[in-house]
Amino acid sequence: MNVYEFQKALAAPGRKKIILDTDTYNEVDDQFALAYAMLSSDSVELLSVNAAPFLNSRSTSAADGMEKSYSEIFRIMNLTDPAAAKKIPVFRGSERFMTKTDEYVQSDACDNIINTVMSSDEPVFIVAIGAITNVASAIVKCPDIVGKTGVVWLGGHALERPDTKEFNLKQDIPGAQALFDSGIPLLQIPCDGVCSQFITTVPELEYYLRGRNALCDYLCDITAGYTKNPYGWSKVIWDVTAIGVATVPKAFEFVTVPRPFVTSDCRWAFDAARKPYVYVRKIRRDPLYADLFRKLSEKQ
Numbered sequence: 628m629n630v631y632e633f634q635k636a637l638a639a640p641g642r643k644k645i646i647l648d649t650d651t652y653n654e655v656d657d658q659f660a661l662a663y664a665m666l667s668s669d670s671v672e673l674l675s676v677n678a679a680p681f682l683n684s685r686s687t688s689a690a691d692g693m694e695k696s697y698s699e700i701f702r703i704m705n706l707t708d709p710a711a712a713k714k715i716p717v718f719r720g721s722e723r724f725m726t727k728t729d730e731y732v733q734s735d736a737c738d739n740i741i742n743t744v745m746s747s748d749e750p751v752f753i754v755a756i757g758a759i760t761n762v763a764s765a766i767v768k769c770p771d772i773v774g775k776t777g778v779v780w781l782g783g784h785a786l787e788r789p790d791t792k793e794f795n796l797k798q799d800i801p802g803a804q805a806l807f808d809s810g811i812p813l814l815q816i817p818c819d820g821v822c823s824q825f826i827t828t829v830p831e832l833e834y835y836l837r838g839r840n841a842l843c844d845y846l847c848d849i850t851a852g853y854t855k856n857p858y859g860w861s862k863v864i865w866d867v868t869a870i871g872v873a874t875v876p877k878a879f880e881f882v883t884v885p886r887p888f889v890t891s892d893c894r895w896a897f898d899a900a901r902k903p904y905v906y907v908r909k910i911r912r913d914p915l916y917a918d919l920f921r922k923l924s925e926k927q
Contacts, residue, residue, distance in 0.1 A: 628750060630883065633777035633812035634905050636750050642672045643752055643873045646743055648720070648736065649866070650681040650757030651703065652695035653794075655849045659919065660756055660866035661700065662707045662842060665715075666922040667874045673711075674743060676700050677736035678720045679757030682798065689758075689798075690722035696757075706842040707926065721760040724799040728808070731764035740765035744776045752873075755780045756866035758795050763802035766809045777812035781869045783889075785820025786906070792893045793818045803889045807904075813886065814905040816868050825868055825912050826861040835920040843923050871915045872907070880909035 628636070637643065647664055651657040664673050678697035686692030697719050704712035720736035731737060740762060744751050753776055755762050762778060782795035782803065795818075796803045806813065816822050829851050836843035854860050871878055886904040888896040 628774065628777060628812055630777075630812045630903050630905060634814070634881065634883070637752065637777070637779075637814070637872060638876050642668070642670055644672045644674050644747070644749060645752045645754050645873070646675050646677060646740060647673060648677040648679050648753060648755040648757060648761050649700065650679040650692060650696050651699040652685060652692065653681045653683065653757065654685075655846070655853050655862070656864045656866040657696075657756055658699065658703050658849065659846060659864050660870050661703045662846070663867055663874070663919055663922060664754075664870045665704065665707045665711060666926060667870065670874045671870065673715055674751065675716045675718060675739055676704070677718045677739060677761050679736075679755070679761055680721050680724060680798075681757060683794070689724055693720050693722060703842075706845055721764060724758060724760050725763060725801040725805065728801045728805045729767060731767040732760055734761060734764065736761040737764040737768060741769040741772060744772045745769065747775075751776050753778045754869050755782070756795075756869050758798040759802040759806050760799045763799070763805040766811060767805055770809070773809055773811045777814070778806065779814045779816070779869050779872055780806065781816040781818065781822065781866055783815060783817055783895075785817040786884075786887060786895055788820055790894050791889065796889070797893050800889060800891060800893060807886050807889055810902050812904070814872065814881075814907070816872070816907045818865060821907055821910060822865050822868050823863055824910055825865065825915070826863050827916065828861045829857055836924055839924040840926050842926060846923070867915065867919055868907075868910055871918075875915045875918050878911045878915040879907055882906050882908050
């Protein structure tokens, strides 16, 4: 599969088989994204979920972040659809970030990616919404997956930004370098400058979601609890957009451009001879939020 076949397959009608790679406890957006994927069975077939590592104020180490995400995955899946939660496998991911571009981090999540992609006769898409460690490790461990799958990654900032010190990317620079240099079909959703448009507010969430079901109440609660200064506050629900490229493609403006290099000091570098990749240039928030709110609030 090349990048053009990858983009065509993503945009085609019907269900897309995906592996979701998520640092679910990192903040509040992954929870929305996971529930949205489960509730979008018209366009998404969620094959499995991988827990990704993260390190910030909500974890004591990358391994602790991964374990907390692993637990949060089960919480969200059971709130969303307990029956489906029993059928969708969940895998522990990397306990540390990559230190070299050619040395993978062994994990169950890494092997899940390899085994699922290599055994499938149909395209399987990897949707990554955290540090790219699990995915990059699978590419390094089994380069053959490069020709059989494509990656949707929410990571890095817009190409015109002076740096790309975005949380998902800066945690694992060698992993990001391995991803961009591998030539794997790739769709990038940049954060600052593109996905930063995808905002909502506590009053909007309360209006559309509060009281509809236990999942909606949980999402409202964790979002409101994310700030100590709620007056006039808005929140980007970043990771929903990575599912949205399959559910509401009309909400996105895509371009195909040469993929950049990721430098060791977390900047973009450019070479017009590099293989192309798909870059999201613009997101229209309204149709995507409308689909998200409808599916969350109508959940039985």
